[in-house]
Amino acid sequence: MGEQGNDSDELLPIIEDVSEAQAQTTHTRCWRLLVVDDDEEVHHATQLALKDLIVEERPLELLHAYSAQQAKSILCEESDIGVILLDVVMETDQAGLELVEVIREELNLNALRIILRTGQPGYAPEMETIQRYDINDYRTKPELTRIRLFTILTSAVRAYNQIRSQQLMRQGLEKVVQASTELAHFYGMQMFAEGAVKQISAIMQIEPDGLICAQESQDEQTVSPVIIAASGRYSGFVQNSLDSLESEHIRNSITQCLDTKKSLLEHGVTLYFSTERGRGIAAYVDVRRPLESVDKHLLEVFCANLSVGFDNVILYNRLEEQAFKDPLLDIPNLNSLRRYQYTGVSGDDFARFALIDIDDFSSFNDSFGHSAGDSLLVSVSKRLQEKFPYCFLARVGSDVFALLGSHRDIVSDQILALFESTFSVDEQPFMVTASVGLVDLIEQDFDSSEHYNDAQVALKQAKLYRRGGAMTFSTDMGQDARDRMYLLAELKQALNDNALFMTFQAKYKLSTMKLSGVEALLRWRNKEGVLVPPDQFIPLAEQSGLMVSIGAFVIEHCCMQFQMLKQAGYASLTMAINVSPRQLEQPGFIKQLSQAMERYKIDPNTIELEITETVAAKNISELCKVLNKVRELGCQIAIDDFGTGFSSLSVLHKLPVTRLKIDRTFVDGMLQDDSIAKMIVNLGQTLGMEVTAEGIETKEQLEKLKAFGCEEGQGWLFAKAMIMEDLLNFAQSDGKTK
Numbered sequence: 001m002g003e004q005g006n007d008s009d010e011l012l013p014i015i016e017d018v019s020e021a022q023a024q025t026t027h028t029r030c031w032r033l034l035v036v037d038d039d040e041e042v043h044h045a046t047q048l049a050l051k052d053l054i055v056e057e058r059p060l061e062l063l064h065a066y067s068a069q070q071a072k073s074i075l076c077e078e079s080d081i082g083v084i085l086l087d088v089v090m091e092t093d094q095a096g097l098e099l100v101e102v103i104r105e106e107l108n109l110n111a112l113r114i115i116l117r118t119g120q121p122g123y124a125p126e127m128e129t130i131q132r133y134d135i136n137d138y139r140t141k142p143e144l145t146r147i148r149l150f151t152i153l154t155s156a157v158r159a160y161n162q163i164r165s166q167q168l169m170r171q172g173l174e175k176v177v178q179a180s181t182e183l184a185h186f187y188g189m190q191m192f193a194e195g196a197v198k199q200i201s202a203i204m205q206i207e208p209d210g211l212i213c214a215q216e217s218q219d220e221q222t223v224s225p226v227i228i229a230a231s232g233r234y235s236g237f238v239q240n241s242l243d244s245l246e247s248e249h250i251r252n253s254i255t256q257c258l259d260t261k262k263s264l265l266e267h268g269v270t271l272y273f274s275t276e277r278g279r280g281i282a283a284y285v286d287v288r289r290p291l292e293s294v295d296k297h298l299l300e301v302f303c304a305n306l307s308v309g310f311d312n313v314i315l316y317n318r319l320e321e322q323a324f325k326d327p328l329l330d331i332p333n334l335n336s337l338r339r340y341q342y343t344g345v346s347g348d349d350f351a352r353f354a355l356i357d358i359d360d361f362s363s364f365n366d367s368f369g370h371s372a373g374d375s376l377l378v379s380v381s382k383r384l385q386e387k388f389p390y391c392f393l394a395r396v397g398s399d400v401f402a403l404l405g406s407h408r409d410i411v412s413d414q415i416l417a418l419f420e421s422t423f424s425v426d427e428q429p430f431m432v433t434a435s436v437g438l439v440d441l442i443e444q445d446f447d448s449s450e451h452y453n454d455a456q457v458a459l460k461q462a463k464l465y466r467r468g469g470a471m472t473f474s475t476d477m478g479q480d481a482r483d484r485m486y487l488l489a490e491l492k493q494a495l496n497d498n499a500l501f502m503t504f505q506a507k508y509k510l511s512t513m514k515l516s517g518v519e520a521l522l523r524w525r526n527k528e529g530v531l532v533p534p535d536q537f538i539p540l541a542e543q544s545g546l547m548v549s550i551g552a553f554v555i556e557h558c559c560m561q562f563q564m565l566k567q568a569g570y571a572s573l574t575m576a577i578n579v580s581p582r583q584l585e586q587p588g589f590i591k592q593l594s595q596a597m598e599r600y601k602i603d604p605n606t607i608e609l610e611i612t613e614t615v616a617a618k619n620i621s622e623l624c625k626v627l628n629k630v631r632e633l634g635c636q637i638a639i640d641d642f643g644t645g646f647s648s649l650s651v652l653h654k655l656p657v658t659r660l661k662i663d664r665t666f667v668d669g670m671l672q673d674d675s676i677a678k679m680i681v682n683l684g685q686t687l688g689m690e691v692t693a694e695g696i697e698t699k700e701q702l703e704k705l706k707a708f709g710c711e712e713g714q715g716w717l718f719a720k721a722m723i724m725e726d727l728l729n730f731a732q733s734d735g736k737t738k
Contacts, residue, residue: 029290030061031157032080036071036099037087037117046085049146055157067091068099075107082111082160083136083153088118104134111163113156115139200271200285200299216258216279225258225282250284257282263303265291271303328374329381332394337402340392342446351441352407355455356384356415359433359468361399372425376432379423387418402455404446412436412470419468435462436470457481488540490526495549500524502557503721506730507576507692507714510706515734517574518565519610519714520558521721522550542580551583555596561724562607563600568728576608576638584611590629597633604634608659612640620651631656638692642680653687660684662710664695670704681708 035046043064050060063078065071067090075081084103088096096116103109113136136156139148213229224243227234237245245251253270257263258280264270269285291299324336332340342351358364358380365373377399384393384401391405403410415436422429437459439451458473465471494500504518524532541547554577562575583589597604609630627637638659639652666677677693684691693705696715705713719730 030059031055031082031153031160032061032063032078033153034063034065034071034074034081034084036065036068036084036090036096038066038090039087040066042087049149050153053146053150053153055150055153056161060153068095068102071099072102072107075103075109075112081109082164083113083115083156085115085117088116100135110134111160113160115152115156200283213281213283215281225254228281254282254284263299265296265299269299271299273303326395329378329395331381331385332392334394334396334402337392337394337396337404337452338449340394340404340446342392342404342441349406349408351404351446352410353439353441353446353451353455354403354410354412354415355396355437355452355459356401356403357397357435357437357459357463358399359435359463361432364430364432368425375425376423376430379425380418380432380434383418383423387414396452400459402452407440410438412438412472416468416470433468435459435467437462437473438470439473453481484540487532487537488544488546491524491537491541492546494524494526495546495553499526500550500553501723502554502561503723504561504575504727505714505721506719506727506734507574507712508718510702510710510713515570515573515731516712517576517606517608518727519576520554520578522554522578523721542582545582547580547582548586551580552592554578555593559596559600559602562602564724565728565731566602568731570731572606574606574608574636576610578610578640581611584623584626589626590633593630593635594633605636608636608638610638610640610661620654624654624656627656641694657689659690659692662691662693664715667693667695667701667705667715668697670701674704674708677705677710678708681705681710685709 033050035043037043037046043066047062050062053060063074063081065074069091071084071086086096086099090096092098096118100114100116103112103114114134115136116138118138118140136159137152139152213227215228216225224241227237227240227242227245230236230238234245242251242254253264257270257272261272261274261280263272269287269291271283271285273281273283275281324333324339325331326333358376361373361376364376377395380401381393381395384403388403388405388409391403391409394402394404396402403415416434419432419434422431424430437455437457439454439458441451454473457477458471461477462469462471471477501523503521503523505521506515507517507519508514509516522534522538524534524537526532538547541550558575558577565573565575586592596602597607611627630637636658637656638661639655639657640661641663642660660680660683662677662680666680670677681691690711692712692714693701693710694714696702696705696713696717698717701715702713702717722730
């Protein structure tokens with residue numbers, strides 16, 4: 001129902017003055033005003049009254065509705081309506097007030113300012129209604145002169161702008177927090193920067209097009225920054241120099257921003273992100289509208305948040321680089337290999353994994369210094385990268401490289417060929433070789449733990465049997481390695497369970513054929529009751545370091561059981577005990593031996609320690625120090641298996657050795673050629689040492705050794721190794737020597 005009277009006539013005289021400057025000012029942005037009235041003349045009069053009116057430096061844009069329902073539709077479809085001039089009485093007496101309720105309760109347009117108008121004061125809303133629905137003003141139509149309307153609209157626009165700014169600020173801050181949370185999951189610089197430019201577009205409410213992020217160049221010789229992220233029409237420039245960008249305006253804006261270390265907020269937006277741990281970063285945003293204070297504040301907050309984020313990414317990248325990159329060679333390391341995923345290039349392609357070990361690298365380091373060793377590694381790494389550009393290369397040990405790639409690329413002959421020419425170290429040529437272990441990953445994905453272990457097995461086999469060559473892992477090879485590991489685990493358990501035991505083989509003085517002593521031999525019977533040969537478990541114990549503990553067990557039990565032999569009446573017998581190189585290297589070995597002999601009241605002169613000829617030839621000066629201390633205790637020293645290793649006469653002369661033992665292989669061959677056995681006997685006698693022959697099994701062997709003047713012998717001709725209880729019975733039947 002329309003209002004009666006001359007309401008429209010009263011609006012027509014509103015023609016009060018406004019300054020010409022205001023009237024002539026042009027703006028690209030305006031305040032949107034919705035006029036709601038069921039009288040066509042009121043709309044026309046309002047439009048005339050507000051013509052060319054400038055409020056808060058912006059013109060007005062009028063939208064028109066002729067009913068409450070039409071006004072609701074407009075408010076649902078249009079955005080940024082700041083003020084509504086609303087007639088109280090339209091279709092019904094309460095249509096205007098009912099629309100107010102819809103605006104606040106249903107549409108939740110809390111920023112929209114409401115100015116109620118009525119031609120009849122009797123339709124004025126209650127004060128409670130004005131407060132409840134946040135009505136900005138209420139006027140009768142005759143009161144609204146042009147000046148008064150200008151004043152009311154100015155107040156309403158200011159209120160709307162303030163509320164809207166607060167809303168935008170709150171929404172913007174929520175987006176900043178959300179962006180910071182989302183970006184926290186991006187650890188790569190490019191991913192983080194790409195996420196950043198997209199979040200800027202969300203905060204600025206623009207399409208993610210025309211955004212670009214560049215970082216100052218790390219190379220001081222390169223002037224132009226590098227584009228690390230972009231979106232929309234600029235996405236193809238990522239990882240290129242900023243100079244490659246066609247837009248001179250953007251190039252200049254980013255360069256100026258990085259040079260001045262300040263954000264530029266005119267003619268587009270260029271944001272500066274300062275990083276404490278790295279180079280400056282700038283992001284250009286193609287914003288084609290003037291920035292309001294809320295925009296500037298949000299960008300300021302976002303930049304501060306993002307600067308911290310960039311710092312974290314840079315720090316993370318540096319930590320990741322330290323964790324996954326070799327600092328000397330600038331290639332991936334073992335950690336990087338473990339997380340690497342191989343992808344075949346075709347259906348019939350399969351991967352091959354190789355471990356490349358530089359032979360005698362530790363000796364090279366000792367001879368020429370670690371600096372030269374580092375230079376050699378750099379040269380090897382460069383040659384591998386050049387030869388295998390499409391393969392994954394990593395340094396996985398001090399002198400070990402890993403290659404992973406197609407079996408067509410990784411060929412053992414091509415790897416070995418790299419070491420056929422010299423490497424230049426400090427301008428000097430050096431020839432080195434390498435051993436290679438390979439694993440074929442046919443129809444399998446790369447499993448770093450499994451295949452790395454398999455390659456190690458193959459590499460060890462190459463080191464042992466084909467040094468300077470290559471060996472490919474096989475199932476049998478892997479089974480042998482697993483069997484050795486299982487055996488080692490059993491051996492450790494056997495030592496803990498006291499399942500190891502000593503046997504003793506009788507030794508005879510050949511000139512009188514009387515029992516002269518025994519050699520203690522370590523034996524192991526596994527859980528199935530089967531004796532494990534010493535040549536299977538002793539090398540394992542040596543390689544694993546378990547031999548030190550086993551050696552301590554041997555010395556303790558030998559002395560304890562030797563005491564039993566002494567107490568049984570065999571005081572003049574000697575006992576030979578085998579010791580390993582690992583035992584001799586232990587600082588507490590001499591003390592351990594001395595305490596064991598003292599604990600069981602053993603005369604040191606009756607103890608003879610046996611070392612191998614191979615041990616005697618290594619590290620002669622340190623070995624002499626230890627053996628001299630053994631001699632100072634009063635113990636004797638024998639070289640076991642003499643003639644099977646290599647030791648010069650000068651080395652033999654330096655060692656405080658009292659006995660040589662002829663290896664059983666020379667005793668076995670005496671009937672065909674007895675020259676070596678005879679030579680060893682003569683050598684021992686010349687050096688003032690006694691000689692013992694091992695493995696005597698026939699009377700012919702015995703007679704020859706007697707004829708040579710060999711002092712002592714042992715073997716199955718006399719007796720097999722036996723436990724102490726059996727030895728006591730054997731000795732008793734053989735006759736006591738007191």
